[in-house]
Amino acid sequence: MPLPEELKKKKKDWEETTLREVISRYPERKTEFVTGSDKTVDPLYLPESFSAQEYLEKQGFPGCYPFTRGVQPTMYRGRLWTMRQYAGFGTAEESNQRYRFLLEQGQTGLSVAFDLPTQIGYDSDDPRAEGEVGKVGVAIDTLRDMEILFDGIPLDRISTSMTINAPAAIFLAMYIVVAETKGIRKDKLRGTIQNDILKEYIARGTYIFPPAPSMRLITDVFAYCTREVPQWNTISISGYHIREAGSDASQEVAFTLANGIEYVRAAVKAGLPVDDFAGRLSFFFNAHNDLLEEVAKFRAARRIWARIMKERFNATDPKSLMLRFHTQTGGSTLTAQQPDNNIVRVAIQALAAVLGGTQSLHTNSREEALALPAEESVRLALRTQQVLAYESGITSTVDPLAGSYYVEALTDRIELEVWQYIDRIEALGGMVPSILKGYVQKQIQEAAFRTQKDIEKGERVVVGINRFQMEEKRPENLLRVDPAIRQVQTDKLSQVKRSRNSSRVQHSLSALRQGAKQDDVNLLPLILEAVREYATLGEICRVLRDEFGEHKETIVL
Amino acid sequence: MSSKKTRILIAKPGLDGHDRGAKFIARALRDEGYEVIYTGIRQTPEAIVQTAIQEDVDFVGLSLLSGAHNELFPRVVDLLKENGAEDIKVIGGGIIPEEDIPLLKEKGVLAVFGPGTSTEQIVEFIEHGSGR
Numbered sequence A: 001m002p003l004p005e006e007l008k009k010k011k012k013d014w015e016e017t018t019l020r021e022v023i024s025r026y027p028e029r030k031t032e033f034v035t036g037s038d039k040t041v042d043p044l045y046l047p048e049s050f051s052a053q054e055y056l057e058k059q060g061f062p063g064c065y066p067f068t069r070g071v072q073p074t075m076y077r078g079r080l081w082t083m084r085q086y087a088g089f090g091t092a093e094e095s096n097q098r099y100r101f102l103l104e105q106g107q108t109g110l111s112v113a114f115d116l117p118t119q120i121g122y123d124s125d126d127p128r129a130e131g132e133v134g135k136v137g138v139a140i141d142t143l144r145d146m147e148i149l150f151d152g153i154p155l156d157r158i159s160t161s162m163t164i165n166a167p168a169a170i171f172l173a174m175y176i177v178v179a180e181t182k183g184i185r186k187d188k189l190r191g192t193i194q195n196d197i198l199k200e201y202i203a204r205g206t207y208i209f210p211p212a213p214s215m216r217l218i219t220d221v222f223a224y225c226t227r228e229v230p231q232w233n234t235i236s237i238s239g240y241h242i243r244e245a246g247s248d249a250s251q252e253v254a255f256t257l258a259n260g261i262e263y264v265r266a267a268v269k270a271g272l273p274v275d276d277f278a279g280r281l282s283f284f285f286n287a288h289n290d291l292l293e294e295v296a297k298f299r300a301a302r303r304i305w306a307r308i309m310k311e312r313f314n315a316t317d318p319k320s321l322m323l324r325f326h327t328q329t330g331g332s333t334l335t336a337q338q339p340d341n342n343i344v345r346v347a348i349q350a351l352a353a354v355l356g357g358t359q360s361l362h363t364n365s366r367e368e369a370l371a372l373p374a375e376e377s378v379r380l381a382l383r384t385q386q387v388l389a390y391e392s393g394i395t396s397t398v399d400p401l402a403g404s405y406y407v408e409a410l411t412d413r414i415e416l417e418v419w420q421y422i423d424r425i426e427a428l429g430g431m432v433p434s435i436l437k438g439y440v441q442k443q444i445q446e447a448a449f450r451t452q453k454d455i456e457k458g459e460r461v462v463v464g465i466n467r468f469q470m471e472e473k474r475p476e477n478l479l480r481v482d483p484a485i486r487q488v489q490t491d492k493l494s495q496v497k498r499s500r501n502s503s504r505v506q507h508s509l510s511a512l513r514q515g516a517k518q519d520d521v522n523l524l525p526l527i528l529e530a531v532r533e534y535a536t537l538g539e540i541c542r543v544l545r546d547e548f549g550e551h552k553e554t555i556v557l
Numbered sequence B: 001m002s003s004k005k006t007r008i009l010i011a012k013p014g015l016d017g018h019d020r021g022a023k024f025i026a027r028a029l030r031d032e033g034y035e036v037i038y039t040g041i042r043q044t045p046e047a048i049v050q051t052a053i054q055e056d057v058d059f060v061g062l063s064l065l066s067g068a069h070n071e072l073f074p075r076v077v078d079l080l081k082e083n084g085a086e087d088i089k090v091i092g093g094g095i096i097p098e099e100d101i102p103l104l105k106e107k108g109v110l111a112v113f114g115p116g117t118s119t120e121q122i123v124e125f126i127e128h129g130s131g132r
Helices: A005-025 A052-058 A092-104 A143-149 A168-181 A197-204 A211-228 A240-244 A249-269 A274-280 A291-312 A341-355 A375-390 A405-427 A431-436 A439-457 A485-499 A502-517 A524-532 A537-548 B020-031 B045-054 B069-082 B098-106 B119-128
Strands: A109-112 A159-162 A191-193 A235-238 A281-287 A325-329 A360-362 B007-011 B035-038 B059-064 B089-094 B111-113
Touching: A092 A109, A092 A143, A092 A375, A143 A168, A143 A485, A159 A168, A168 A191, A168 A211, A168 A524, A168 A537, A191 A235, A197 A211, A197 A235, A197 A240, A197 A249, A197 A431, A197 A439, A211 A235, A211 A249, A211 A274, A211 A431, A211 A524, A211 A537, A235 A240, A235 A249, A240 A249, A240 A281, A249 A274, A249 A281, A249 A291, A249 A405, A249 A431, A249 A439, A274 A281, A281 A291, A281 A341, A291 A325, A291 A341, A291 A405, A325 A341, A341 A360, A341 A375, A405 A439, A431 A439, A439 B020, A502 A524, A502 A537, A524 A537, B007 B020, B007 B045, B020 B035, B020 B059, B020 B089, B020 B119, B045 B059, B045 B069, B059 B069, B069 B089, B069 B098, B098 B111, B111 B119
Parallel strands: A109 A159, A159 A191, A235 A281, A281 A325, A325 A360, B007 B035, B007 B059, B059 B089, B089 B111
Antiparallel strands: none
16 A cells, blocks of 8 residues: 655655654664564554545454455454463373363363374374374373363363374264263364374474375365364464474465365365364464564454455355454474473463454463473463453553554554465465475575574574573473383273274275275264264374375475 | 585484574584584484484484483483494583583583574584584
8 A cells, every 4th residue: 555645755755854864873773673573664654545445345343254354243242262372291191180270260261282192193001102192292092081181171062173194083983982982972073183294394393194185184174074073273383393494474364364265175176165174174373573564463364264255156155254263372482491481472472362362362381382281380371361361451452553554564464474475375376386396495494594594693683592691590490201101102002902893893994995095985983983982083093094094294494 | 625525414302493594503503514414393313313324424423403412412321322323422502501501411412502602612612522
């Protein structure tokens, strides 16, 4: 949007007189100021000429296209965001205790972290699980573990998010069966499975199968949930890990939305009408320290997604056009040095998420550059959200930073950069070829490399790392996961195997194998049967590995 | 740099997908003039040792953020020994609690570099065996 002529002239005058004079006597602290994403920041932003028509096209009203100002008309005046701390470690018993603690502390939704063997479809007794059982999340081998994990938790009253991707369909099935045993029907279930394989290839690493069968599993989930689990978010298309891997803010949005385009395209190609499933797509973004750039990022993401869905996929239901998202504060911004400083970083990042209109939020704990957080630190992180929600006043109006000359300029700039990346990816044939060629990974790595070099050169200041360092005692009372857990988990697994009906297990697994061979069979009902018979996660994934093969990383350096 | 052509394998053992640090260090060491090979993620200790021997490296740098270091780092050291390649030096990095470091060193990991380590510190170690 152009500056009005008169203002443009006045600005020039100001720059050449007042500003120049001051700078000649008192130079600015740096020759160039940049955002957290390394983009130039002007000293001053001015109002742009803006017709009512232009306002409506770019910003509009909250709850209305293009949703720049938020997905709900009342935003936090109506309902606060869901406070949802990502948690899980050790056994299902221990994680269940942590969930109960969090709910007692006023958390309003659950978010399950699984250990790596679980995420990659290996049982706890698999040789590949060596050293990893229960470490970065809870170990789940069979339905039995899921029953324990949700023991005493009212699945009809809370929503549950599960960070699970390659085996997402299996965990949705387990959740449905656990709810059934509690007498809760699947159309009452609310929650999310991450189910976003493309960013696993790009940035997170817990892929199992190659792209084509993975996309089929995802589409099967969309189709099944549309009919059977209508309140479930079938996917959480995630920029979080792309940013953690080192991308800048625009890349985070661009690659996430490009992944989104790929999922929508795959589902439409499989014959699903876009408005049947698009309203259940959800997103997940990072929040970093550059407060205003982050706020602009969230606003730009909503505007672009609405346009993609409307113009490229001809969606008409407003729900299909809304980008609803979860936010987690940026893990990679945390420092192992002076860990209490992280409390402040998290507060700034959480503020960005709320000013950006997030639907749910995880705030990191202070010692997460060192270990999984202890209860006391998690409580403090949750309290940070509660202070924002109840004391800061930012929840009293919708999209309070709209109209800030700087924030609007940042929103426009991010939008422009995102479209450029999306066009480039489309030119490469879409996201799958762009990943297999290493294009996306390369872009992220370049940004990550620059950031780290800037830190090492001292050009980017990280408090406690390259400035304001001090001698300190090593932190105490860090949470440790007992390595004996693998044995505990393995014993539990053998017990389940002894008590189940093995011929029925085998029967369900061969039915799944037959289904996997035919592209037009929805695998969800077959997976549900196998889960019900206490087939293990490893057994189910073994069948699918046999039929689908395994993905191999494109190594880009 | 005195020892040009020092060969270094940067490896990701276990199931952890966090490769930002490993890739940074691989590229930064390459820029310092070393020959650097990177394995990619999700490598077994066996595969890492095989690559290390095949590529005739001087150092193996293991990167792990998932907490499986106590099992996997010593396993790499032991397998190198079993294969007569105990001259290959093993160093590590990632999210490694302080109290685990003495044990890892006892088991033959020469140095462990935590978050906040600079390229310079690692180069210093490679060149002079000091730093951490």
